[in-house]
Amino acid sequence: MTGQVLRDTTAGAPMDDKAGIRINVGGFKKRLQSDTLSRFPETRLARLLQCQSKESILELCDDYDDAEKEFYFDRNPALFPYVLNFYNTGRLHVMAELCIFSFSQEIEYWGINEFFIDSCCSGAYHCRKMDQDRSDWDDGSDAGSTTSSFDELLEFYNDATKFDKQPLGSARRRVWLMLDNPGYSVASRIISVLSILVVLGSIATMCMNSMSEFSVPDSKGEPTEDPRFETVEHVGIGWFTLELVARFAVAPDLLHFFDHPLNVIDLVSILPFYLTLLINLVAESSPALANLGRVAQVLRLMRIFRILKLARHSTGLRSLGATLRNSYKEVGLLLLYLAVGVSFFSVMAYTVEKEDSEDLSTIPACWWWATVSMTTVGYGDVVPVSIPGKLTASACILAGILVVVLPITLIFNKFSLFYKRQKQLEIAMRSCDFDEGAKEVPSVNLRNYYAHKVKSLMASLSNMSRSSPSEQSLNESLQ
Numbered sequence: 001m002t003g004q005v006l007r008d009t010t011a012g013a014p015m016d017d018k019a020g021i022r023i024n025v026g027g028f029k030k031r032l033q034s035d036t037l038s039r040f041p042e043t044r045l046a047r048l049l050q051c052q053s054k055e056s057i058l059e060l061c062d063d064y065d066d067a068e069k070e071f072y073f074d075r076n077p078a079l080f081p082y083v084l085n086f087y088n089t090g091r092l093h094v095m096a097e098l099c100i101f102s103f104s105q106e107i108e109y110w111g112i113n114e115f116f117i118d119s120c121c122s123g124a125y126h127c128r129k130m131d132q133d134r135s136d137w138d139d140g141s142d143a144g145s146t147t148s149s150f151d152e153l154l155e156f157y158n159d160a161t162k163f164d165k166q167p168l169g170s171a172r173r174r175v176w177l178m179l180d181n182p183g184y185s186v187a188s189r190i191i192s193v194l195s196i197l198v199v200l201g202s203i204a205t206m207c208m209n210s211m212s213e214f215s216v217p218d219s220k221g222e223p224t225e226d227p228r229f230e231t232v233e234h235v236g237i238g239w240f241t242l243e244l245v246a247r248f249a250v251a252p253d254l255l256h257f258f259d260h261p262l263n264v265i266d267l268v269s270i271l272p273f274y275l276t277l278l279i280n281l282v283a284e285s286s287p288a289l290a291n292l293g294r295v296a297q298v299l300r301l302m303r304i305f306r307i308l309k310l311a312r313h314s315t316g317l318r319s320l321g322a323t324l325r326n327s328y329k330e331v332g333l334l335l336l337y338l339a340v341g342v343s344f345f346s347v348m349a350y351t352v353e354k355e356d357s358e359d360l361s362t363i364p365a366c367w368w369w370a371t372v373s374m375t376t377v378g379y380g381d382v383v384p385v386s387i388p389g390k391l392t393a394s395a396c397i398l399a400g401i402l403v404v405v406l407p408i409t410l411i412f413n414k415f416s417l418f419y420k421r422q423k424q425l426e427i428a429m430r431s432c433d434f435d436e437g438a439k440e441v442p443s444v445n446l447r448n449y450y451a452h453k454v455k456s457l458m459a460s461l462s463n464m465s466r467s468s469p470s471e472q473s474l475n476e477s478l479q
Contacts, residue, residue: 026077043111091118162252202236262395269306272299318417334407345396346370352388
């Protein structure tokens with residue numbers, strides 16, 4: 001089928017391959033020969049030659065004029081000379097002043113593969129495209145940060161407005177802000193400092209309680225726990241319980257109170273104490289259940305989870321949690337790299353050291369050595385003794401540095417992003433004033449949120465107004 005089908009869709013008479021088609025690209029009109037287009041059958045213009053109905057034509061162009069037999073494309077006319085030059089020479093050339101993003105979209109629309117970019121422009125094109133992709137990723141990350149921060153601020157504000165319809169809503173809202181937002185007021189700062197001191201005191205007491213220097217002998221001379229430590233423990237549990245009950249009592253939504261991770265941490269920090277009391281009471285009442293005392297000992301060790309309560313008062317810890325929650329792919333990649341490296345070098349170490357070192361005589365023992373070496377910990381408890389073993393260890397250490405550094409960089413970038421977002425969110429929350437009731441949503445600067453959306457458009461518009469002598473070689477295609 002030839003260009004005659006495009007001139008008259010009702011007539012089936014073919015014409016010779018010298019016939020052409022008339023196109024209009026954003027006001028720029030040009031007649032192209034069918035044999036020129038047929039050299040690249042996968043492109044959009046060449047596919048027009050195969051169309052046998054007006055419906056199929058309109059799938060490839062924006063409009064078709066039956067009277068003028070002209071195909072209209074709503075595209076940038078300033079970039080179309082590069083497409084014409086491609087049909088004439090078979091190669092694409094990219095000028096330095098072009099927007100890579102717009103150029104890439106344009107050739108994709110016309111069905112031209114980046115493979116046709118000439119060698120003189122290919123290197124610079126792909127380098128600039130990688131820089132553009134990296135810039136777009138940064139802008140997208142900032143925009144995602146702004147969007148997420150705005151959503152969290154709206155959620156905070158919506159929770160605060162729920163008190164307006166509740167009994168004693170104004171008083172309960174002040175208590176809620178004081179307990180849930182450290183730094184919101186002087187009272188909230190005082191409570192935050194007290195909570196931190198109680199957490200640190202509880203952890204210090206647990207540590208000292210495990211040291212024989214701080215134990216006291218009983219009537220039989222056996223070392224027992226110092227009663228003063230038990231008093232400190234009870235005071236700490238009383239504070240944590242009061243804190244959790246107060247937060248629950250003034251929560252804006254009781255049904256979703258434990259949906260917040262920090263509230264779950266508060267519950268887990270006191271739950272072992274009460275479960276231990278319950279188990280001890282059951283064990284004392286029934287001698288057959290004396291083995292439950294071991295469960296109580298395990299529960300006592302769970303008191304270490306109280307250190308996580310500091311996340312409520314630390315921006316860094318909350319940012320770290322958000323980073324780990326949103327970096328599961330990078331963490332998985334890190335673990336995969338380590339698993340592959342440990343498996344490889346453990347077998348290598350076993351092969352060269354099994355006859356020279358008893359510590360590396362089995363592959364599972366070599367796993368421990370490879371893990372310690374790849375993570376650059378280097379305990380020194382197991383070391384190779386032969387020269388091949390030492391060379392293997394050197395390669396293992398160097399590979400470990402590369403394996404750990406690459407994903408860690410991505411995780412660190414995300415941590416910086418979440419830390420910045422969390423600081424901005426805290427400042428916005430502290431600026432909210434509910435003394436006279438919630439009347440309107442607090443203002444938020446969304447400049448960064450919208451800036452990235454118009455960046456590419458502005459770049460494309462500015463490129464349309466640019467002209468340089470380097471384009472004169474392409475103007476021959478217009479003649």
